[in-house]
Amino acid sequence: MTERLYYQNSFLYDFTASVAEARTLPDGRRALVLDRTAFYATSGGQPHDTGWLDFIAAGSDAPLPLPKLRVTEVIEDEATGAILHLVESLPEALPPRVRGFLDVERRQDHMQQHSGQHVLSAAFLKLFAAPTVSFHLGEESCTIDLDTPALTAAQLEQAERHANQVVWEDRQVLMHEVTPEQARKAGVRKLPEAAHATLRLIEVRGVDLCACGGTHVLTTGQIGNIQLRKAEKVKQGIRVEFVCGARALRAARRDFQLLTETAALYSAQLSELPAQT
Ligand SMILES: [Zn+2]
Numbered sequence: 001m002t003e004r005l006y007y008q009n010s011f012l013y014d015f016t017a018s019v020a021e022a023r024t025l026p027d028g029r030r031a032l033v034l035d036r037t038a039f040y041a042t043s044g045g046q047p048h049d050t051g052w053l054d055f056i057a058a059g060s061d062a063p064l065p066l067p068k069l070r071v072t073e074v075i076e077d078e079a080t081g082a083i084l085h086l087v088e089s090l091p092e093a094l095p096p097r098v099r100g101f102l103d104v105e106r107r108q109d110h111m112q113q114h115s116g117q118h119v120l121s122a123a124f125l126k127l128f129a130a131p132t133v134s135f136h137l138g139e140e141s142c143t144i145d146l147d148t149p150a151l152t153a154a155q156l157e158q159a160e161r162h163a164n165q166v167v168w169e170d171r172q173v174l175m176h177e178v179t180p181e182q183a184r185k186a187g188v189r190k191l192p193e194a195a196h197a198t199l200r201l202i203e204v205r206g207v208d209l210c211a212c213g214g215t216h217v218l219t220t221g222q223i224g225n226i227q228l229r230k231a232e233k234v235k236q237g238i239r240v241e242f243v244c245g246a247r248a249l250r251a252a253r254r255d256f257q258l259l260t261e262t263a264a265l266y267s268a269q270l271s272e273l274p275a276q277t
Contacts, residue, residue: 001081003036007175007200010111010215012038013102016061020082022090031084032069038102041076041083045135046114046214048074051102053085055095064095071100107215112245113142115173115204115217116163116226120144120242122208123163125189128155132190133236141229141247147237156228156240163226166207170221176201183211227251 002020005012017034024030032053042048053069056062073086114137121132121144130148151159183191183199189210192199202212204220217223224245231240243251259270266276 002034002083004083004213005036005038006040006215007213009038010107011218013104013107014038014100016056016097016099018097019094022094023084025084025086029086030088030090031075031086032090032098033082033084034098034100037074037083037085038100039071039074039083039085040107040110040215041074043076044213045117046110046137049102049107049110050074051100053087053098053100055091056097056099058096061099063099066091066095069098109246110137111215111217112223113137113243113247114212114214115220116167116223116242116244117142117144118202118204118208118210118212118216119166119220119223120159120163120226120240121210122189122204123159123166124148124240127159127162130238141241141243141251143239143241145234145236145239149237150233151231151238151240156231160226160228166204167220167223167225170219171207172205172219173216174203174205175216176203224248 005015015038017036020033020035022030022032039049039051040046051071053071055064055066057064069087071085071087075084075086077084117135124130124132124146128148128151130146132144133147134145136143177198177200180196180199183201186209188201189208191211199211200213201209202216203209225248226242226244227248229241229243229251231238259273263270263273266273268276
């Protein structure tokens, strides 16, 4: 079982660890297992981290004269709880220690999207009794599937406004480790089906309490903002597409540029665009 350093500290971007073993996957890819790691392995709708591993000398953080290993994917061996760092190549003789460096921009992006999802899911639950049944954090945008037959445009806007209010209140995001019994008593929003001795709960103070293994911001202000992009009917209810933080800024910038270029084609103001034919 690899110790997950991100459970306690999602802002740990640089760490040292001992090499436990090297593995070759059935498809021929090579993986390194460490005694502890700050790299998040794909699970619960959140994709893995990427970054680098540097072999270091025993008893110091000085790098050895070996090529850095690019960590391209991180997966969990569910049978043993080992976290596998997939790398492009491995030296014949493995040094005993590494220093790991995360791709910080990717981690921060994932924290903004995932914490934003908790806040948004809580808003849909509170306002319209619409529980979230699944979450997907994609390369471009994120989605939640809500167990509800329909949502109007006004309801979507209301949920967006409510969720952003929670962001602006800059509430604390806390982590608790509890027994399943304690979790049930505390009224947790979503409990895992599989049996666990302890559960990791993520609390958005006063707003949401949810069992989750993901990486999260420290206060809701760090989410930046939450922007709904689309809603569509799917088999299990309504799928809502959204972006948070830096992604929301990029999306708004792209929209504005597109509108400005389109308006120039018609020699019109942005507000006059819908009237153009
Ligand atoms: Zn979560």
